[in-house]
Amino acid sequence: MNLPVIEIRNLKSAYGDQLVLQEVNLQIPANEITAILGTSGCGKTTLLKHMIGLLKPLEGEIQILGKSILELDENELNDVLKKAGVLFQSGALLNSISLADNIAIPLEQHTNLSKDMIEFIIKQKLELVGLSHAYHYLPGELSGGMRKRAALARAIALDPVILFADEPGAGLDPVTAASLDQLLLSLKEKLGMTLVMVTHETASIKRIADRIIYLGKNRVLFSGTLREALESDIPALITFFNSDSSQKSKA
Amino acid sequence: MPREIIKIPSALGFSNVEEVRHQITKLISAESPQEFILDFAEVESIDTAGVALIDYLNEFAPRFGTEITLTNVSKKISSAMDVFHLKKVFTPEKKEPPGFFEKTGDLFYKLKNSVGDILILLSNITYWSGLSIVRPKLRRKGEVIHQSILIGVNAFPIIALIAFLIGFILALQSAAQLRQFGANIYVADLVAIAMVSEMGPLITAIMVAGRSGSAIAAEIATMVVTEEIDALKVMGIDPAPYLVVPKVMAMSLVMPMLTIFANFIGIIGGMVIAITYLDLDILPFFNEVMSVLRYKELVTSIVKSLTFAFIIAVTAAYFGQKVKGGAEGVGKSTTSAVVFSIFFVIVADSILGLLFYFGETTF
Ligand SMILES: Nc1ncnc2c1ncn2[C@@H]1O[C@H](COP(=O)(O)OP(=O)(O)OP(=O)(O)O)[C@@H](O)[C@H]1O
Numbered sequence: 001m002n003l004p005v006i007e008i009r010n011l012k013s014a015y016g017d018q019l020v021l022q023e024v025n026l027q028i029p030a031n032e033i034t035a036i037l038g039t040s041g042c043g044k045t046t047l048l049k050h051m052i053g054l055l056k057p058l059e060g061e062i063q064i065l066g067k068s069i070l071e072l073d074e075n076e077l078n079d080v081l082k083k084a085g086v087l088f089q090s091g092a093l094l095n096s097i098s099l100a101d102n103i104a105i106p107l108e109q110h111t112n113l114s115k116d117m118i119e120f121i122i123k124q125k126l127e128l129v130g131l132s133h134a135y136h137y138l139p140g141e142l143s144g145g146m147r148k149r150a151a152l153a154r155a156i157a158l159d160p161v162i163l164f165a166d167e168p169g170a171g172l173d174p175v176t177a178a179s180l181d182q183l184l185l186s187l188k189e190k191l192g193m194t195l196v197m198v199t200h201e202t203a204s205i206k207r208i209a210d211r212i213i214y215l216g217k218n219r220v221l222f223s224g225t226l227r228e229a230l231e232s233d234i235p236a237l238i239t240f241f242n243s244d245s246s247q248k249s250k251a
Numbered sequence: 252m253p254r255e256i257i258k259i260p261s262a263l264g265f266s267n268v269e270e271v272r273h274q275i276t277k278l279i280s281a282e283s284p285q286e287f288i289l290d291f292a293e294v295e296s297i298d299t300a301g302v303a304l305i306d307y308l309n310e311f312a313p314r315f316g317t318e319i320t321l322t323n324v325s326k327k328i329s330s331a332m333d334v335f336h337l338k339k340v341f342t343p344e345k346k347e348p349p350g351f352f353e354k355t356g357d358l359f360y361k362l363k364n365s366v367g368d369i370l371i372l373l374s375n376i377t378y379w380s381g382l383s384i385v386r387p388k389l390r391r392k393g394e395v396i397h398q399s400i401l402i403g404v405n406a407f408p409i410i411a412l413i414a415f416l417i418g419f420i421l422a423l424q425s426a427a428q429l430r431q432f433g434a435n436i437y438v439a440d441l442v443a444i445a446m447v448s449e450m451g452p453l454i455t456a457i458m459v460a461g462r463s464g465s466a467i468a469a470e471i472a473t474m475v476v477t478e479e480i481d482a483l484k485v486m487g488i489d490p491a492p493y494l495v496v497p498k499v500m501a502m503s504l505v506m507p508m509l510t511i512f513a514n515f516i517g518i519i520g521g522m523v524i525a526i527t528y529l530d531l532d533i534l535p536f537f538n539e540v541m542s543v544l545r546y547k548e549l550v551t552s553i554v555k556s557l558t559f560a561f562i563i564a565v566t567a568a569y570f571g572q573k574v575k576g577g578a579e580g581v582g583k584s585t586t587s588a589v590v591f592s593i594f595f596v597i598v599a600d601s602i603l604g605l606l607f608y609f610g611e612t613t614f
């Protein structure tokens with residue numbers, strides 16, 4: 001196992017009175033693809049939002065790239081987040097501006113590149129996700145899957161060290177899903193990115209995931225390599241891997 | 252000159268790409284060589300920006316009749332470059348099933364801590380408004396003007412109609428009484444003072460709260476629900492200056508104008524009664540209006556409209572970002588935004604009314 005880039009110790013999290021996660025301990029190793037699995041509503045998105053400091057836990061400690069993010073002030077946290085790209089479950093593109101302007105945001109915010117160069121980076125990223133024709137489109141003019149891909153383009157605009165992706169493959173047809181997997185894989189292999197993704201797509205997990213974290217009953221029920229997960233005798237995991245991915249996936 | 256060669260530094264990326272680009276474009280535009288060679292012998296790493304530079308040069312150079320060539324590209328670098336050009340694997344133009352609505356969660360509001368939250372938001376907005384005047388980079392381009400048009404221009408017709416009717420009714424209600432005492436001319440005083448120091452600012456605020464306060468709350472609430480606010484935070488952008496400040500500024504710009512306009516139209520409404528029912532002429536009516544309106548009434552009108560503008564924008568932003576649940580929650584927070592901003596406006600109106608009343612001597 002590579003050195004961990006993210007470490008979570010004894011995390012406890014709730015919305016108001018509703019407990020979502022407790023006793024969560026996990027490590028995410030560098031340069032691997034870690035898939036977070038679990039039934040709908042079990043707290044995957046919540047866990048992801050803790051990792052990037054958007055939610056504050058009741059208890060516990062969270063380290064990214066060696067920094068305890070709960071102890072950082074806003075500016076220090078922003079410096080850490082510069083190295084992270086985030087693809088939100090709903091895409092989270094700003095709806096009032098074009099795709100190109102959306103992708104320009106992190107570039108304008110964190111670099112001193114000129115307009116020309118930013119334009120070329122935007123084109124490059126849109127091409128990468130197969131949306132070069134949609135440069136001037138507003139997010140509202142895209143389909144759900146296209147929006148997800150555009151959001152991915154924005155998330156990887158700055159070559160993040162860690163890419164967090166909440167259901168990147170949801171709503172994609174099998175062909176496009178396969179090319180998405182190929183893209184994610186090459187981000188890891190050729191650029192050395194660490195990927196943390198929430199996903200329900202068993203086919204895609206089997207193709208690209210190195211590690212599995214399975215959430216259930218407000219806890220981490222399983223954490224280990226893909227092979228260990230496939231051989232595990234935990235009933236929930238067996239059901240998960242034996243059911244058809246196309247039925248499990250949410251549009 | 253037939254060819255030119257340049258050594259690319261060992262790491263080509265975000266930090267130095269502009270420098271390298273300047274160097275190369277300067278050479279190309281000055282000398283227009285037939286071939287321009289980028290020597291990658293020393294390059295050990297390349298990132299998004301580095302690859303974008305090559306794309307850029309491939310488009311830039313042909314304009315000067317120059318061809319770009321890469322030499323000594325290591326395996327590692329070329330495979331990294333491939334990652335940025337995976338275009339062939341995605342088949343463009345594809346239709347996928349539409350996205351889904353986020354599941355709806357709890358739909359009730361807990362208003363405890365509200366006052367504290369509002370104060371924080373208020374101080375945030377004041378801070379950022381000040382800062383963004385000094386540092387224009389913090390503002391979204393053209394956003395204030397865009398918002399002003401949304402809030403202001405489209406509101407003119409409806410505000411004109413309502414103001415006219417209010418002035419009309421004010422005059423009508425008092426006409427009978429005034430007539431008994433033969434005090435017909437005082438209808439001008441009554442309508443002018445009531446419109447300018449009270450009704451004008453108030454009805455404008457109520458209309459704007461209904462039209463634009465709700466729109467602002469809905470926009471921000473939708474952005475919370477679709478995780479856009481989270482995305483902004485993660486990209487290092489503070490949502491307050493980015494979203495709320497332009498709206499507060501636009502509101503403060505537009506509300507006084509709308510109010511003055513409403514005052515004017517309201518007085519016209521009163522004049523119609525004065526002429527038709529109280530047998531006054533236009534000129535005496537207006538002379539009376541001008542003589543009764545002093546500095547103080549106008550200041551009251553403007554101060555009130557600015558205060559209301561601030562209250563509406565901040566309340567709308569507050570309820571917008573407090574949204575719970577999905578699409579349904581957006582509706583709820585929009586409603587709360589309108590109800591509470593009208594409530595706060597009326598409270599503020601009473602307070603300001605008292606202040607101006609007892610502060611009489613200062614004017
Ligand atoms: N903003 C919120 N306020 C209150 N409760 C919330 C909020 N967001 C999520 N929850 C609750 O927390 C629990 C975990 O939600 P979360 O979004 O993390 O689930 P998830 O595992 O990502 O589900 P899915 O696979 O459907 O996306 C759910 O029961 C949900 O009702």
Ligand SMILES: [Mg+2]
Nearest residue numbers: 044045089166
């Ligand atoms: Mg989720």
